[in-house]
Structures are given as C-alpha cells and as structure tokens.
Amino acid sequence: MELEAEFTSEPFRGEGEPPAHAVRAHEAAAEAGLHTDFGPLGTSARGDADRLLDALPSIARAALDGGATRFTLRLHSGTEPRPAGATGSPSSVLDGLIREVESELGAALAELDRPGKQRAVRLLEERGAFQLRKSAALVAEALGVTRFTVYNYLNRETP
Numbered sequence: 319m320e321l322e323a324e325f326t327s328e329p330f331r332g333e334g335e336p337p338a339h340a341v342r343a344h345e346a347a348a349e350a351g352l353h354t355d356f357g358p359l360g361t362s363a364r365g366d367a368d369r370l371l372d373a374l375p376s377i378a379r380a381a382l383d384g385g386a387t388r389f390t391l392r393l394h395s396g397t398e399p400r401p402a403g404a405t406g407s408p409s410s411v412l413d414g415l416i417r418e419v420e421s422e423l424g425a426a427l428a429e430l431d432r433p434g435k436q437r438a439v440r441l442l443e444e445r446g447a448f449q450l451r452k453s454a455a456l457v458a459e460a461l462g463v464t465r466f467t468v469y470n471y472l473n474r475e476t477p
Contacts (some may be wrong), residue, residue, distance in 0.1 A: 319366075319367045319395065320364060320365065320366060320367065320395075321364070321365070321366075321367045321370045321371070321393055321394065321395055322362055322363070322364040322370075322393070322394045322451075323347075323362065323363050323364075323370055323374065323377075323391060323392070323393050323394075324360060324361070324362045324391070324392045324394070324454070325343060325360060325361055325362075325363075325377065325378075325381075325389065325390060325391045325392070326340075326360040326361075326389075326390045326466065326469050327339045327340050327343055327381040327384075327386035327388065327389050327390075328386060328387055328388040328389075328390075329386075329387055329388075330466055336356075337384070337385065337386075338384040338385055339380075339381045339382070339383075339384035339385045339386035340356075340360075340361065340381070340384075340386075341384070342380040342381060342383065342384035343361060343377050343378075343380050343381040343384070343386075343389075344356045344361045345380065346373065346376045346377045346379075346380035346381075347361060347363035347373060347377050349376075350363075350365075350369060350370075350372070350373035350376065350377070351365065351369060352364060352365040352369065352370060352373060353365060360465060360466065360469065363377070367395075374391070378391075390469060390473060394451060411450060412447055412450050412453055412456055412457075415442055415445050415446075415447045416442070416447075416457070416460050418445070419438050419441045419442055419445075420438075422441065423437065423438060423441075426460075427457075427460045427461045427462070428460065428461060428462035430461075435461050435463065435471070436471050436474065438461065439457065439461075439468060439471040439472060440471070442457060443472060448472065454468045454469060454472075
C-alpha cells in the first residue's frame, strides 16, 4: 500500500528562501527514498507505507533540529476518503462544496474578509473537503491565499 504524508513546519517566513527546518525535512524525506513535492509552505512525500512510516521520525527530527517550533503532519492512504454522499470526481466534489459555502456566506471565497475566510475553511472542513487529495491547494486558490494560510486556519482553535 502507498501512503502520502503532507507536512509543514513553522515558523514561516513570507518571501525569500525557505527556512532551514523546511529544507531539512524535505531532504530527510528524499534521503528515505520517498517521492517528494517541496513547496514554499509545505512538503508532500509519497511511497510505500512501511518506508514512509519508518521515515517520519527522521523527517520530524530534521525539522526540529533545523529550528522548527511546530511540525504538522497529515497522512493519506492510497484510497482517498470522500465526504458522505459525494459523487463525481474529487475536484468536482470539492468545487461543489466550495460553491455551497460561497452560497451560504453570500460571496465568492476570494472576496471574503479574513474572518469570513476562516469561517469558510471551518465549514469546508466540517463537510469533509480536506479529506480530498490536494484540497488544501485548491481551497487556497479559491480563497486567494497560500496553502500555508489554509493550514493555519485549519490548525487554529475555533473561537
């Protein structure tokens, strides 16, 4: 079975070179023989379940040794879970969930103010949107924010 891990490490910087903790975590995943996708706000690593699970401690340690104060991890199996009652392709399901939330909030996600965007992310999470593969990037695009911002909203405690 194949697994995918999406991980972010903090603190983040806005522009410029990625922080050392992010680079070191990415390097640890690559050294473990995992297929990686390194982005400015997070990294995904895919591979055989045993290989990936065995590599997670060294990836986390590399981030922490590189100065990370927080390491957030999401694991996905090869079979993607779907929101209850969802039909169609994952992207069409996500598009439908986004349209539903936009209708409920009365505006396109990108037009919402920050509290509105945070509420939209909470609503999407409640409806299972983030169970879909690559959803954080697609939601970020719809909101007009970075994937990192979406992860921050997801990790934020609900008021």
